Amino acid sequence: MNVSRRDLLKGSAVLGAGLAATAGLSVLPGCAPAAGSSDKAGDSALANSGAGNPNDHYQTGIDWLGTPPEISDDEVTATFDGDIIVCGGGNSGIQAALAAAEGGAKVHVLESSAEEFRRVKGRDVGHVNSQWLINQGFGPYDEGAIVNEFMLRCGGRNNAEIVKRYVYNSGETFDHMISLVSWPDERIKPVNRSSQEISPIDPSAMYVPQAAGALDGPVEYPVSQGGFKTWASTASAVGEISHMFGDESGIGENDYSRWDEIQQFSILKGQDLGAEWHYEQRARCLITDDSGAVVGVYAENADGTYTRYNAATGVILCTGDFGADVNMAWALLAEHSELAARAGKEPEDLRPESFCEGEGHKMACWLGAQIEPLPRPVMTYYWTGAPWGTVPYLWLNSEGKRFMNEAAVSNAWATGIRQPVGPTCTISDSKWFDVLKRGGIELGSPNAGRPDYVLEMKEDVDNVPVGDPNGARCRDSVECERAPHIVYKADTIEELLGFMGFSDEAIKEATASVERYNELCYQGHDADFDKDDKFMSPIDEPPYIGAFFENERWKGIGLVCLTGLITDSHLQVLDGDGKKIPGLWAAGNCLGGRYGTGYVTPIAGNSIGMAITHGRVAGKVATGQEVR
Numbered sequence: 001m002n003v004s005r006r007d008l009l010k011g012s013a014v015l016g017a018g019l020a021a022t023a024g025l026s027v028l029p030g031c032a033p034a035a036g037s038s039d040k041a042g043d044s045a046l047a048n049s050g051a052g053n054p055n056d057h058y059q060t061g062i063d064w065l066g067t068p069p070e071i072s073d074d075e076v077t078a079t080f081d082g083d084i085i086v087c088g089g090g091n092s093g094i095q096a097a098l099a100a101a102e103g104g105a106k107v108h109v110l111e112s113s114a115e116e117f118r119r120v121k122g123r124d125v126g127h128v129n130s131q132w133l134i135n136q137g138f139g140p141y142d143e144g145a146i147v148n149e150f151m152l153r154c155g156g157r158n159n160a161e162i163v164k165r166y167v168y169n170s171g172e173t174f175d176h177m178i179s180l181v182s183w184p185d186e187r188i189k190p191v192n193r194s195s196q197e198i199s200p201i202d203p204s205a206m207y208v209p210q211a212a213g214a215l216d217g218p219v220e221y222p223v224s225q226g227g228f229k230t231w232a233s234t235a236s237a238v239g240e241i242s243h244m245f246g247d248e249s250g251i252g253e254n255d256y257s258r259w260d261e262i263q264q265f266s267i268l269k270g271q272d273l274g275a276e277w278h279y280e281q282r283a284r285c286l287i288t289d290d291s292g293a294v295v296g297v298y299a300e301n302a303d304g305t306y307t308r309y310n311a312a313t314g315v316i317l318c319t320g321d322f323g324a325d326v327n328m329a330w331a332l333l334a335e336h337s338e339l340a341a342r343a344g345k346e347p348e349d350l351r352p353e354s355f356c357e358g359e360g361h362k363m364a365c366w367l368g369a370q371i372e373p374l375p376r377p378v379m380t381y382y383w384t385g386a387p388w389g390t391v392p393y394l395w396l397n398s399e400g401k402r403f404m405n406e407a408a409v410s411n412a413w414a415t416g417i418r419q420p421v422g423p424t425c426t427i428s429d430s431k432w433f434d435v436l437k438r439g440g441i442e443l444g445s446p447n448a449g450r451p452d453y454v455l456e457m458k459e460d461v462d463n464v465p466v467g468d469p470n471g472a473r474c475r476d477s478v479e480c481e482r483a484p485h486i487v488y489k490a491d492t493i494e495e496l497l498g499f500m501g502f503s504d505e506a507i508k509e510a511t512a513s514v515e516r517y518n519e520l521c522y523q524g525h526d527a528d529f530d531k532d533d534k535f536m537s538p539i540d541e542p543p544y545i546g547a548f549f550e551n552e553r554w555k556g557i558g559l560v561c562l563t564g565l566i567t568d569s570h571l572q573v574l575d576g577d578g579k580k581i582p583g584l585w586a587a588g589n590c591l592g593g594r595y596g597t598g599y600v601t602p603i604a605g606n607s608i609g610m611a612i613t614h615g616r617v618a619g620k621v622a623t624g625q626e627v628r
Contacts, residue, residue, distance in 0.1 A: 031068045031285035031298060057370065057576075062331035068285050068366045071298050077305045080276070082106040083313040084622055085297050087283035087360060089113075091120045091263065091608055092588030092615030093318035095173065098266045099619025100316070101273035108309050109270075110281040110299050112319075118279065121559075123257035124209070124605030125235045127170035127613065132178060138208055138232050141221070143167050149222075149229050149602040153410045157375065157596025161569035162614075166594070166606075168628040170613040174235065177612065178203040180265040188264050203262070206235045209449030209604055211441045212477075222602075223440035225532060226392065226407030230440040233603040236449055237262055259608070281307060283319060286363045286584070293582035294367070314583030316618045317573070321561035321589040322358025326351050329561060333376055339417065339554040352378070352557035360590040361565060367584070368575035369565050372592035379599045379607065380558035381413050381443055384426045385549030387457050387474040387485040390444040391426070391436045392535045394517050398422025398551065400502060400510030402517065405529040409442040410600055417553060423501050425548035427493070427514075430541045433458055438534045443601035446477040453477050464489045466543045469499045489543045500548045514539055562599060562607070564592035570621045571614060585622055587614040 055063050084100040086093045089111030097109045111118055127133070129140045150163045181203050210232045213219045222229035237259040271277065280302040287296035287308070296310040322328045330337045330347035340349055361371060384390060392406035397419035404415045406426075416424060428435060436454075439445050446454050457477035464472040464487050471488040490496035493514050497507045520526050521538035565586045566574050573584040586592075588611045599607070617627050 031071050031287070058332060060331040060334070062327065064325070064328040064331040065362055065365055068363075069298075071285060071306055075306045076298070076308050077301065079308045079310065080108055080278075081310045081312075082108045082276075083311065084108075084619070085110065085309045085311045085315045086318055086619075087297060087299075087315060087363075088318035088320060088588065088590075089118060089267075089277065090318060090320055090588060091122065091611035092590075092618075093316075094120070094263050094266050094270070095177070095612045095615035096316045096318055096587055096619040096622075097275045098270040098273075099616045099625070100623050101270045101275040101619075103620060103623025103625050105313060105623045107270065107275040109275060109277045110283050110297070110309065111277060111279050112282040113279065115277075115279040120260050120263050122605070122608040123237050123259045124608060125174060125237065125259075125612065126233060126601075126603040126605035126607075126609035127174045127235070128167050128231075128233055128603070130171035130174040130235075132175060132203070132235065133171070133208065133233060136208060137218075138221070141231055141233065145222070145229070146231065146233075146602055150600065153228060153600035153602065154596030154598075159569075159593030162567070162571075162591065162593035165569065165571070165617050165627065166610045166613045169617055170609050172628075173613045173616045174609075176616075177266055178262065180269050181262055182265070185265070185268075187268055188261055190261055206237050207449045208232055209234050209236055209441060209447040212439060212446045212448050212454055213437045214448040215437060215451055215454065225440040225442065225535075226405055226409060226411075228408065228410055228440075228442075229602060230442055231603050232441055234605040234609075236605070278307070278309075283317075283359050283363065286315060286367055288367065291582070292367070294584040297363075311583065314585065314622055316615075316622060317360035317364060317565070317584070317586045317590040318588045318615060318618075319358075319360035319590055320356030321352075321354050321563070322361055323352035323354030323356060323557055323561050325357045328358050328361075329557060332371065332563060333378060333557065333561065334374055335376075336378060336380075336555070336557060340556075343552055343554040345554060350557050352560055354557075354560045356560075356589070360586065364565050364573050364581070364584065364586070364590075367581055369573045369581060369584070370576050372563060372566055375597050376561075376563040377595035377598045378557045378561050378563070380555055381409075381599055383444060383549065384424075384547065385485060386426050386547035387461065387476045387478075387487065388426075388432070388436055388446055388547075389476070389478045390442055391432075391439055391446065392531060393426045393428040393432065393435065394514065394539060395424065395426050396510050396513055397424050398502070398506060400497070400506040400508070400513055402513050402528070405526070405531045407439075407531045407535055409444065413555075413598065416551065417555060419551055419553075421551060421553055422506075423548040424551045425497070425500050425502075425546050427496065427539065427544060427546040428537075429539045429544050431537050432461070432545055435535060435537045441604060443599070443604060444478055447604075461487055461545065464545070466491060467495070471499060485547055487545060487547050489545050491542045491544070493539070493544055496544045496546050500546055558599075560589055560607075562589060562595045564590050564594065566592050570627075571618045572621070585618040587611070587618040 083105035084107045086097045086109045101107045221231045281299040284300045285298045326347040390409045395406045454477045460474035466489045471486040473484040474487045488499040518538040521536040573581045
């Protein structure tokens, strides 16, 4: 690093006085001026993003960005001074605040939710080479190989330096985080989603999801499948099983996530070091000085007034994605919105499981930052409608035709959604479980983290009655989910496909597809799509099994948008000319360069893993600490 922590933090002691005098500081820098104001910095906020309207840079024809809010001095009810302002108190913001506080900074965290509703999402933490993993026999892995795998899966559309920051620093981040967990601590608030009694979280009780082949003995990683590699490198932070959403059969039950409780220890550690948390504070506008450096932020209070937060060092954006702004999502996520529009859908149909409205993205863009170009990634992936998830059996489209190398799961969403409307099915025969155990640990695949899940799914499938046109419900085996899926069994392929709603013409084509597939299996090589030989098991021993989903040729965003701002390798936000915006960093779903084309999973849980790691990296870099 060329700038020392001393240089970055010096002057914080006199911050209040300096800013009060507005030495070199515009009245409302970075924000639109109030009526009658002559604030030139505010007037140029949009122009800073380049020539013309910044909406033109995205070819959407939709004004998703808008203009900065007009904020007058009489709307500011309080002012706080500090070194680092972290906008957002989610997975990335918690770790950014902690790292910055550990670096000696005075930190303020702005969280939009009320304190009693503050929770982080997730439960699976993908990371590499933590001592916690190595102690259990998972690693050390070749970090460069994992970086390369991320790049391969994204076709080079992501940023290798951003991925490298994650892979290289994730192990240290995880070990540091769990080192803070110490029970009992009456300050920690367990979140009990059921009537069950919840015991204290113990990091040693977390498990590592593994490839289902681990049921038969140790698996060597990486596992290769469909030209891609996966590693068992995830901590699953779960405790007791919650039956709140289940029934007597256990279908619909779910693991009880302990992740928020673990993150609470990091919040408390940061507070012990002086970090202050401010709730019901929604960041609305960045403040800049005359040089264009970010020196603070205005946050909207619950009553519509504003609080001003001055930053001697800068601001870290951790405000999440922009999924709750459906017009912004419709404008920027062109592949998804185009497919949805062709299917007669509206912007609201794309809404993900997110309450974030893209404040961080917009605030940065008003200062000249840019969102990564198309294709813009979201957290959606191919799903088969089967309890065995993405096991590479034979997949057929609604016309009964095979359409891809089923083992190449990273390609499956883009390929599958382009198939004809109607049922897309996955079928196998009595050897289905042997094939299942040969697979990797891709997102959506069965795993042996909790072996009983896989074995219970097998029990359910084994008990599906043969010849019943209604099929039977089976428990999902995919990591934590226990959602029911309907599985069908029949003595003939024709009958099986009839149960799943295929037309007579499609059944005829499908029968020919199965015959061709079996021919390739007997030859021992997939000459049509080059699927791994280990998966080429002929479908010739009844009863035949199958499951399907209705392909509507469009799909919603999923959990969150993964599209973020363009930064340099140290997560500092760049303007349209590729120059650093002084005092501005991004992490979590505000950070671009992570996924490029879509959610990819060389290791499971990497969305949370990236959030906490990049948050910690941003907090360290902003305070002059070294990172790998």
